[in-house]
Amino acid sequence: MASSINFVIAAYALTWVCLVAYATYVHRTLRRARDEYQRASRQPAGEAR
């Protein structure tokens, strides 16, 4: 009984770790892309990095 509950806890914990980690990665990627786009938009022609 206690052992089966441990497996249930592990399954739900893994689900949350996986979803939160991936959502964090997506948000960081989005923030980086937005910053990069804003930098590129301000850049005058002929001055690419």
Added chain:
Amino acid sequence: MIPPAVPHHETPLPVAGRWPLFGAFALVFLIFAQVSSVLVSPPDRDMGHLQKIMYVHVPAAWTTFLAFFVVLVFSLLVLWKGRETHDLIAASAAEVGAMFNALTLALGMIWGRPTWGVWWTWDARLTSTLVLFLIFVGYLSLRAFIEEPERRARWSAAVGVLGAINVPIVYMSVKWWRTLHQLQSSPSTVDPAYVYGLRVNAFAFLFVLIYLVRRRYEAARLARAAEQLNDVAALGGR
């Protein structure tokens, strides 16, 4: 003859809009779905509380299938119309789908250990799900290796279509090859006491999928637009 990739300036850049609000809704709904289903459903006669793993394992599998269906549709659109926007949607869905696929496999292992006595077995369902995962890891690796956007879009669309064809094989594997994995769980095959939990979590995972694919696509479009602006700037504004 595959048409050339059309520059994706043709469609406006995606904006955040109300998506952060939708993300918050998806998060709250997921918490509600998990808490309510765990509290409401009685322990199974054979599996006891282990049955509750179904509320995350099965929706994760359905979400994987749905994400790869999106890959199939948008990959076909890439091959047909050659638009980069479609390629970026397919790539975003493939990445999110691969994440849900890995989660499905890991949850299956956690469920399999106490019920079957093993973490892994070369059962038809498990093996075909692993093959599906490897195909989409290959899809994402391919995208990382090809720099030229037009070629990347076409090659990955071809792999996306081939990979998504594997989805019906994974789904039917438990019927075609009766091995260790049980038949598909759905509201029509499980005990009525478990239908609520399965349905509410399926919707919660669907909302999470929609949110993640949309945000990942937004990031991909912005990154690509920045790349194009940098290229134009490097060419002196031509």
